[in-house]
Amino acid sequence: MLFFTLQNTGNEYILKQKRILKMKKICSKCREEKDFTNPKENYCKSCKKEYNAKWRKENREYHNARVKKWTQDRRRLVIEHYGAKCVCCGESNYAFLTLDHKNNDGNIERKLYKNQNASIMARVIKDNFPDTYQILCYNCNHAKANLGKCPHGGC
Numbered sequence: 001m002l003f004f005t006l007q008n009t010g011n012e013y014i015l016k017q018k019r020i021l022k023m024k025k026i027c028s029k030c031r032e033e034k035d036f037t038n039p040k041e042n043y044c045k046s047c048k049k050e051y052n053a054k055w056r057k058e059n060r061e062y063h064n065a066r067v068k069k070w071t072q073d074r075r076r077l078v079i080e081h082y083g084a085k086c087v088c089c090g091e092s093n094y095a096f097l098t099l100d101h102k103n104n105d106g107n108i109e110r111k112l113y114k115n116q117n118a119s120i121m122a123r124v125i126k127d128n129f130p131d132t133y134q135i136l137c138y139n140c141n142h143a144k145a146n147l148g149k150c151p152h153g154g155c
Helices: 045-058 060-081 106-112 120-126 138-147
Strands: 002-009 012-019 023-026 033-036 097-101 133-137
Touching: 045 060, 060 097, 060 120, 097 120, 097 138, 133 138
Parallel strands: none
Antiparallel strands: 002 012, 023 033, 097 133
8 A cells, every 4th residue: 555645845845655564454343354554553443433532532621631732832842943933023922923834835735735634833843844934923924914025024
């Protein structure tokens, strides 16, 4: 089975091909012989999906707290890597900062990753912090998107 991933390398995206080996195993839950891509798994894909949904429902508060912390940690790591202040006006209040595409190509990236469940912050970390991003405050980012440039003139 072939698996394709997109990797952002500066101003272009590269399609990488990976080969995933399949093996036949018996699912521990439904007792059917199915293809497995991970030798450590004991449940088939449909049983694992059902198990995860049930676990999340039973542990909703714990799961939501972990997801929120994971998201905040990734956001803080990315913002700190890119300087932790708006490159246009110098705003440094963490609550006001956002990640901006320098080349205004965010729509292309969203189309490329449309069906993937990864956040942009996780992708930036995975791509080793490419230089195609910058930190802007929400006001400067909004002005850049709607007016074409920020009134401060710095971005």
